[in-house]
Amino acid sequence: MTDVANSEAKLGSAARSVGGRPASIFAARAAFLAIILLAWQGAVDSGLANAAFISTPASVAQSLWHLFRDGEIFPDLGTTVLEITIAFALSVVFGIASAVVLDRNDWLNRIVSPFLTAFNSMPRIALGPLFVLWFGIGIASKVVLAFSLGYFIMLLSTLGGLKNVDRDLLLMSRLFGASELRLFRHVRFPWALPGIFAGLKLTLIYCSAGAVIGEMIAAKSGLGVLLQSFSGRFDVAGVLALILIVALLVMTLTSVMDLVERRLLEWSRGSTDVPG
Structure with a gap:
């Protein structure tokens, strides 16, 4: 001992x-x-x-300085952040809820799985103009485009985590009289959390890309509109500056998720960090 x-x-x-x-x-x-x-x-x-x-690093830094000094970027940045936030929230809520339903109903999972695969395989860049036609040129079409990317990532990552719960742990919990609700709260969901957090990070990345791509197709405002404008003027430094802004935004939010993940998954730290 x-x-x-x-x-x-x-x-x-x-x-x-x-x-x-x-x-x-x-x-x-x-x-x-x-x-x-x-x-x-x-x-x-x-x-x-x-x-x-x-371009050059100095030119990109200068473009960043002009964008924030003149305040030109703030309305467009606010629009893009709003679209990403809405799409991300919807993807997380509906993705996790759908995964829980499909995990507990194998019959339903077998029926809808081929259709989910087919929907997920559709090229979003081709669907973008259709979303604009169906939902208008406002933020709704960008949210739908970003949601169509983030939802499936969240669904598959959560479903994978729920399906990979240790069967011996489930059997032992049932032998001790745990109900389905207790099994979910204390066994299934905690076990799936690492997969869920991995899905959260990927969902944020793809929702950000979807929102910007949707704005580049057709929009009234947003970082994608600025990207199109700078691209049309062959302003490489401006394009790279806007891409850097999106990247920094996603990096910041991902770092926050990492912090939350470390706090919630303190029990799993070091599970694979075995020194050789």
Whole structure:
């Protein structure tokens, strides 16, 4: 028993040491970003790449400064964030709810599974103009386009997590008299949380892409409209600046999700971080 306890303690300390150096992680990220920027600038300065096609870090930074200084971006940024938020919320709610229903009803799952696969395989870029025709040029068509991407990711990730619950754990819980509701609350749902959080991150990414793509097809306002405008003027720095804004927005929200995930899944930390 002492040897087992010592081994578990060593594994726990090793797992904590793996994720317990945030300063070094941030430093490594900063160094990696610096390498990318230096390589980018060096490629332009050495003539390997044309600044007219890929711009430069300084030009992109200048475009960012002008966008925020003039306040030009704020109405469009607000529109895009609203579309992403609505589509993400709908994807999460309906995706998780659908997964729970299909997990508990195998007969229904077998019936609708081929149709879900068919709907998910449809190219959204081709459906975009149809969504504009059906739902108008406002935010509704962009929300529907983004939702059509995020919903299936959330559905499949949650359903996969629910289907992979340890059968021995379920059997043991039933032997101790756990009801279906207790099984879901204390076994199925906690077991599926890692898959759900993975789906949340992917859903956020695809909802963001869907909203911007929908705005590029037809919209009154949004970052996609600005992207189309800058692209039409061959303003590469402006296009890259807008792409960077979307990327930073998604990175920030994903970091928040990571923090929440670490808090909620503290019990699972270190489960695969076994030192070699």
